[in-house]
Amino acid sequence: MAYSPEDCTRDPVNQPLIDLRDRIGFARLGIMNNQVWHEDPRRLVFTLARYKFVSKMLRGKERAVEIGCGDAFGSRLVRQEVRNLLVVDYDPLFIADAQARMIPPWEYEARVHDILAGPVEGNFDAAYSLDVLEHIPESEEDQFIANITASLQPHGVLIVGIPSLESQAYASSASKAGHINCKSGDTLKTVMEQHFHNVFVFSMNDEVVHTGFYPMAHYLLAVCCSKKEAGDF
Structure with missing residues (x-):
């Protein structure tokens, strides 16, 4: 293929970048993460780090x-490591946005679903939910978790990510208004142990996941394995 001078980069090794731009255009941020990029760019790094953790755990x-994918901008990281991915959110606007940005080879199914109304149809060996539980009233959190686990295979894995209760002292007023159910590390572990035999809680500060002291964590990630059946409670 012949290129005109204005279409060529000075270093030929960069020419595939121009070819990709001309072939599929520029990728764009999702509705939610577009705001993040404009208002607090560092937060996008933290979000993607959470998705990377999930992707490596579920490889x-x-x-x-x-569950609760929002604009699903980070979901591609998980799709990179799992064979089949379904993302659901109760807001049709976010699902439409995710579908509009989907391109090969990163396709996945995106579906409107309210997890509080019932389990997701299907049988899964892994589930994850990031930045959702803190928006669920405490009176409904057991139903939230139960509906997720209902679609999991007996030895399936669930990963739940949530801002720590201690981090809320530094949260914006807008965040505090929506974060009605943040938890400490020990409390999150206790809640998840009502539904799973094994729960491992990790601390997270910025983009670093570690096993440090829960009260000093800004974010918590619970990896839950082997769901409990009715007779196990």
């Missing part, structure tokens, strides 16, 4: 589902 899983 090789056959079927995974994301």
Whole structure:
């Protein structure tokens, strides 16, 4: 293919960048993360780090589902590591945005679903939910978790990410208004142990995931394995 001078980069190694731009255009941020990029760019790094953690924990899983995907901008990181991915959110606007930005080879299914209304149809060996539980009233959190686990295989994995209760002293007023159910690390572990035999809680500060002291964590990630059946409670 012949290129005119204005279409060529000075270093030929960069020419595939121009070819990709001309072939599929520029990728764009999702509705939610567009705001993040404009108002607090560092936060986008933290969000993507959470998705990277999930992707590495779920690597090789056959079927995974994301609960409360929002604009699903970070979901591609998980799709990179699992064979089949379904993302759901109760807001049709976000699902439409996710579908509009989907391109090969990163396709996945995006579906409107309110998890408080019932389980997601299907049978999954992994599920995850980031930045959702803190928006669920405490009176409904057991139903939230139960509806997710209902679609999991007996030895399936659930990962839940949530801002720590201690971090709320530094949260914006807008965040505090929506974060009605933040938890400390020990409390999150206790809640998840009502539904799973094994729960491992990690601390997170900025983009670093570690096993440090829960009260000093800004964010918490609970990895839950082997769901409890009715007779196990």
